[in-house]
Amino acid sequence: MRLAVIGVGLIGGSIGLAARERIPGVTVSGFDPGAGVLDAAGERGAIDVPASSLAEALEGAEACFVCAPVGSLPELIGKALAAADPGCVVTDAGSTKRLIAATTDDERFVGGHPVAGSESAGVQNARGDLFEGAAWYLTPGERSSGLLYERLHRLVTQLGAHPIAIDAETHDRLLATVSHLPHVLANVLVSQAARALDSAGEALPRIGPSFRDATRVAGANPGIWTDIYATNGELIAAEIDQLREQLSRVAEDLRRGERQAIDSWNQRAREDRRRLLEAELAGGPVHELRVSVPNRPGVLAGVALALGKGGVNIVDMALAPAPDNRSGAITFWITGDGAAKRARELMDELDFPVLKVP
Amino acid sequence: MRLAVIGVGLIGGSIGLAARERIPGVTVSGFDPGAGVLDAAGERGAIDVPASSLAEALEGAEACFVCAPVGSLPELIGKALAAADPGCVVTDAGSTKRLIAATTDDERFVGGHPVAGSESAGVQNARGDLFEGAAWYLTPGERSSGLLYERLHRLVTQLGAHPIAIDAETHDRLLATVSHLPHVLANVLVSQAARALDSAGEALPRIGPSFRDATRVAGANPGIWTDIYATNGELIAAEIDQLREQLSRVAEDLRRGERQAIDSWNQRAREDRRRLLEAELAGGPVHELRVSVPNRPGVLAGVALALGKGGVNIVDMALAPAPDNRSGAITFWITGDGAAKRARELMDELDFPVLKVP
Numbered sequence: 001m002r003l004a005v006i007g008v009g010l011i012g013g014s015i016g017l018a019a020r021e022r023i024p025g026v027t028v029s030g031f032d033p034g035a036g037v038l039d040a041a042g043e044r045g046a047i048d049v050p051a052s053s054l055a056e057a058l059e060g061a062e063a064c065f066v067c068a069p070v071g072s073l074p075e076l077i078g079k080a081l082a083a084a085d086p087g088c089v090v091t092d093a094g095s096t097k098r099l100i101a102a103t104t105d106d107e108r109f110v111g112g113h114p115v116a117g118s119e120s121a122g123v124q125n126a127r128g129d130l131f132e133g134a135a136w137y138l139t140p141g142e143r144s145s146g147l148l149y150e151r152l153h154r155l156v157t158q159l160g161a162h163p164i165a166i167d168a169e170t171h172d173r174l175l176a177t178v179s180h181l182p183h184v185l186a187n188v189l190v191s192q193a194a195r196a197l198d199s200a201g202e203a204l205p206r207i208g209p210s211f212r213d214a215t216r217v218a219g220a221n222p223g224i225w226t227d228i229y230a231t232n233g234e235l236i237a238a239e240i241d242q243l244r245e246q247l248s249r250v251a252e253d254l255r256r257g258e259r260q261a262i263d264s265w266n267q268r269a270r271e272d273r274r275r276l277l278e279a280e281l282a283g284g285p286v287h288e289l290r291v292s293v294p295n296r297p298g299v300l301a302g303v304a305l306a307l308g309k310g311g312v313n314i315v316d317m318a319l320a321p322a323p324d325n326r327s328g329a330i331t332f333w334i335t336g337d338g339a340a341k342r343a344r345e346l347m348d349e350l351d352f353p354v355l356k357v358p
Numbered sequence: 359m360r361l362a363v364i365g366v367g368l369i370g371g372s373i374g375l376a377a378r379e380r381i382p383g384v385t386v387s388g389f390d391p392g393a394g395v396l397d398a399a400g401e402r403g404a405i406d407v408p409a410s411s412l413a414e415a416l417e418g419a420e421a422c423f424v425c426a427p428v429g430s431l432p433e434l435i436g437k438a439l440a441a442a443d444p445g446c447v448v449t450d451a452g453s454t455k456r457l458i459a460a461t462t463d464d465e466r467f468v469g470g471h472p473v474a475g476s477e478s479a480g481v482q483n484a485r486g487d488l489f490e491g492a493a494w495y496l497t498p499g500e501r502s503s504g505l506l507y508e509r510l511h512r513l514v515t516q517l518g519a520h521p522i523a524i525d526a527e528t529h530d531r532l533l534a535t536v537s538h539l540p541h542v543l544a545n546v547l548v549s550q551a552a553r554a555l556d557s558a559g560e561a562l563p564r565i566g567p568s569f570r571d572a573t574r575v576a577g578a579n580p581g582i583w584t585d586i587y588a589t590n591g592e593l594i595a596a597e598i599d600q601l602r603e604q605l606s607r608v609a610e611d612l613r614r615g616e617r618q619a620i621d622s623w624n625q626r627a628r629e630d631r632r633r634l635l636e637a638e639l640a641g642g643p644v645h646e647l648r649v650s651v652p653n654r655p656g657v658l659a660g661v662a663l664a665l666g667k668g669g670v671n672i673v674d675m676a677l678a679p680a681p682d683n684r685s686g687a688i689t690f691w692i693t694g695d696g697a698a699k700r701a702r703e704l705m706d707e708l709d710f711p712v713l714k715v716p
Contacts, residue, residue, distance in 0.1 A: 177554045182572040185543050187627035188604040192597070194630035196535045210575045212635075214540040217568045219628020226621040233612035233620075239550070240609040244602050246546040251598040254591035262591075263584040269545035270577020272552035 001026050003155075004061035006054055006080055008032040008041040011093045011114065012067035013126030016046035018159040021128040031057035041123045055083040063155055065112075066092040070227040074103040081106050089148035095175070095224065096231040097139045101168035104141075107297050110152050111139035111168060114161060115179075121221060129160065136161035138304070139168045146300025146330075150319045153304070157316060165304035165314075176235040180228060184240060186218040286315055287340035290331045290356035291347050295321060300330060306346050307332070312339045329355060359384050361513075362419035362446075364412055364438055366390040366399040369451045369472065370425035371484030374404035376517040379486040389415035399481045413441040421513055423470075424450040428585040432461040439464050447506035453533070453582065454589040455497045459526035462499075465655050468510050469497035469526060472519055473537075479579060487518065494519035496662070497526045504658025504688075508677045511662070515674060523659070523666035534593040538586060542598060544576040644673055645698035648689045648714035649705050653679060658688060664704050665690070670697045687713060 003019055005012045008030045016028045030047035031054050032038055038050040051057035054076070058064055064084055066076050073094050080090050081104060091112040094100055100111050116134040136156045140149050156163040166174070193211065229236065253261045293299050300319065307314060313335040321328040334340045347354050361377055363370045366388045374386045388405035389412050390396055396408035409415035412434070416422055422442055424434050431452050438448050439462060449470040452458055458469050474492040494514045498507050514521040524532075551569065587594065611619045651657050658677065665672055671693040679686040692698045705712050 174554070177551050178569040181550070182547060182568045184605070184608055185547065185572060186568075187624060188601055188608065189540060189543065190627050190630040190634060191604065192539070192601055193535050194634060196532075197634075210540045210544075211536040213571045213574045214543060215631055215634075216571045218631040219624055219626070222621060222624050222628065225624055226617060229612060229620045229624070230615060230617050233615055237609040237612040240605050240612070243546055243550055244605050244609075246549065247542070247598050247602055250542060250546065251595040251602075254587060254595040254598070257588060257591055259584060259588050262587045263580060266545060266577055266580050266583055266587070268577070269548050270580065272548040273573055273576040276548060276551060276555075276573075 001063070002061045003028050004051075004057040004064040004080075005030045005047065005067065006032075006057060006064065006076060007067040008037055008046060008123050009067060010117065010121050010123065010125050010130075012065060013041055013044060013046040013123035014116075014128065014130035015065050015067065015093075015159060016041065017044070017126050017128035018131055019155075020045060020048070022160065023155075023158050029057045029059075029061065037123060041126075044123055044126060046123055046126055054079050058083040058085075058088065061085070061088050063151060064088055064090045066090065068092075068094075069223055070094040070096055070099065070231050073100050077104060077109065081108060084108060087148075089145075089152050091138075091152055095179075095228050097137070097168035097171045099231045101139060101141060105143050107141075107143045107145045108148055109141065110144050110149055110301070111137075111141075112152070112156070113137040113139070113171065113175075114156075116161070121223075131156075132160040134161045136163050137171055138163050138165050139171055140165065140298075140301030140304065142298050142301075144301040145297055146295075146319060146328075149301050149304065150317055153314070153317055162313065165301070165308035167305055167309075170309070172232050173235050176232055176239045180232060180236045181239045181243065183217050183220055183225065184236065185243075186215045186220075190215045190218040285335075285337065287334050287337070288331060288356060289334055289340060289343050289347070289354065290329055292327060292329050292353045292355055295326055295328045303330065303347075303350065303352070306350060307334075307343055310339075310342050310346050312343045312346070331356070359421070360419045361386050362409075362415040362422040362438075363388045363405065363425065364390075364415060364422065364434060365425040366395055366404060366481050367425060368475065368479050368481065368483050368488075370423060371399055371402060371404040371481035372474075372486065372488035373423050373425065373451075373517065374399065375402070375484050375486035376489055377513075378403065378406070380518065381513075381516050387415045387417075387419065395481060399484075402481055402484060404481055404484050412437050416441040416443075416446065419443070419446050421509060422446055422448045424448065426450075426452075427581055428452040428454055428457065428589050431458050435462060435467065439466060442466060445506075447503075447510045449496075449510055453537075453586050455495070455526035455529045457589045459497060459499060463501050465499075465501045465503045466506055467499065468502050468507055468659070469495075469499075470510070470514070471495040471497070471529065471533075472514075474519070479581075489514075490518040492519045494521050495529055496521050496523050497529055498523065498656075498659030498662065500656050500659075502659040503655055504653075504677060504686075507659050507662065508675055511672070511675055520671065523662035523672070525663055525667075528667070530590050531593050534590055534597045538590060538594045539597045539601065541575050541578055541583065542594065543601075544573045544578075548573045548576040643693075643695065645692050645695070645701075646689060646714060647692055647698060647701050647705070647712065648687055650685060650687050650711045650713055653684055653686045661688065661705075661708065661710070664708060665692075665701055668697075668700050668704050670701045670704070689714070 019026050028047045029049040029051050031051040041047045090109050097111045114136045116130050153163045315333040318331045377384050386405045387407040387409050389409040399405045448467050455469045472494045474488050511521045674691040676689045
């Protein structure tokens with residue numbers, strides 16, 4: 001299999017490394033406009049073939065990963081789709097997905113977002129295990145090809161990640177809550193500490209571990225984050241509004257010395273955190289679920305999205321077209337008893353006959 | 359030397375363990391009203407002598423550490439002072455200091471706050487290295503004895519910590535910024551994520567590392583934290599107000615898509631964080647500074663506070679009374695060239711003759 005990586009930085013380079021380490025018989029071609037980047041990528045072992053243009057990198061490729069700052073993705077994805085073969089799946093690694101979803105409805109395109117990174121950018125910091133155990137969101141469009149979605153799902157799994165299907169709007173809203181908002185808070189927290197200490201003309205106290213943890217991502221890679229803030233600004237602002245309201249209530253309780261209210265608030269937070277982490281760690285036995293579906297664009301993507309929305313973790317999937325080519329069977333391998341039951345119910349709701357029950 | 363530990367939980371037990379491991383010839387007596395706590399402390403090696411009352415624990419003690427939730431400290435410290443010898447220094451380990459400072463002006467009392475802890479309470483989780491490298495704030499009152507302050511400073515150093523003199527008001531304000539506010543934010547952040555996911559009826563996404571870091575302390579030990587919130591409520595509420603204002607400006611920039619403003623805001627946060635962490639790691643060669651001071655209550659504490667406020671890290675100190683007993687010399691060992699220079703200037707400002715220049 002031939003993979004093209006457009007933009008060979010930390011993420012693109014790590015995709016190349018992971019693919020070359022983990023996928024037998026793969027050939028990775030890479031293109032990057034940055035001076036010396038392809039040489040460095042070659043030395044690092046991240047690519048097999050340096051290409052002198054985007055089109056050259058895509059020659060004969062069955063999958064293409066476009067890895068660049070969100071702002072430049074619409075243009076690059078357009079170019080990649082123009083150069084790609086009809087059977088090539090094109091994806092990206094951008095941290096926000098609505099803007100990109102709005103730019104193309106090509107059936108070969110499936111958006112992507114590996115939730116992995118590092119404070120250090122550049123191919124010299126790329127690692128073959130960067131995606132090990134990481135979530136990798138996939139945001140298929142309504143017209144995305146099931147065949148190509150399945151290929152991408154498998155590739156992402158081979159790179160070590162857990163693919164999760166999600167629609168672009170939900171992705172951006174969830175990430176605003178669990179990623180972008182924490183980054184905003186880290187920024188305002190360090191500013192506040194810096195100003196408080198400056199204005200008091202005092203020595204800096206030793207910073208406690210809670211402060212260090214809470215501000216680890218303050219001022220995160222400005223190149224990437226300014227794009228994230230710019231492309232998801234409204235949803236992040238809505239999260240900020242909600243948080244400000246919560247804070248206002250907490251400040252009121254603190255001023256009034258409402259001991260009971262403060263105590264239950266803190267207990268609730270304890271409980272919320274436990275629940276969030278437990279859900280994340282949920283696992284269980286793997287079940288097989290086979291479903292009969294009509295053979296038309298968008299069906300597999302729709303099923304994957306429904307399962308993703310239902311919290312079903314798809315370990316693997318396989319497509320088998322029926323002899324008449326008008327229908328087909330999808331086999332899903334799913335983690336956890338509850339998830340398998342939920343998957344069964346979701347298939348019933350979608351009116352797809354279940355051929356093999358977990 | 360005999361030490362008394364009143365309240366032998368995680369902190370008290372760790373003080374006992376550290377003292378017994380690190381201070382030659384020490385005997386630790388302990389008192390705790392909890393059933394079975396003293397037996398557990400003995401088995402753990404945290405105390406030598408279980409005492410059947412607070413007064414018994416204090417018999418012959420030269421230093422007493424009162425380790426209990428902030429709410430019960432005023433009463434316990436009063437009892438400890440009533441039972442302690444005239445030459446015994448009494449301190450505590452409470453996380454807020456104004457309430458306690460207001461309850462006594464006994465010259466044997468010096469407030470304390472080791473910035474160390476763990477998610478797991480109880481003497482069974484005590485560790486002899488819990489304070490290794492940790493900041494340990496000391497909040498002497500205006501009448502605190504210099505002799506006893508020096509003894510406590512040395513003890514804290516022997517336990518592995520870095521003592522920092524600070525007045526109670528400044529302590530509570532600084533901690534509101536760098537510890538209590540991050541805890542509040544962790545709480546509201548998990549609540550918001552939990553509610554967002556509940557209301558959407560959606561699967562929990564895999565939580566990114568930024569969320570995990572930012573919420574590590576959410577719902578921290580409610581027994582301790584409800585006390586902290588209750589005793590430092592006003593200052594924390596003031597910090598919340600400031601943060602809400604900052605957030606409001608950020609939300610506005612995000613809504614307007616002010617790319618340039620967002621970018622500089624993020625860059626400033628990056629710079630602020632670098633500066634905060636660098637300051638924390640500042641070190642350098644150790645200098646010796648000897649100062650002549652009048653021999654009266656509160657002088658040494660006042661000097662220590664002035665140096666603490668000036669960001670001077672006192673590694674060690676020694677007191678030597680002059681033959682006439684009306685004056686004395688304090689020797690400070692100080693880390694860093696800049697700090698030593700600042701210390702010299704501060705002594706000039708206080709009009710204390712410097713006998714040995716760094």
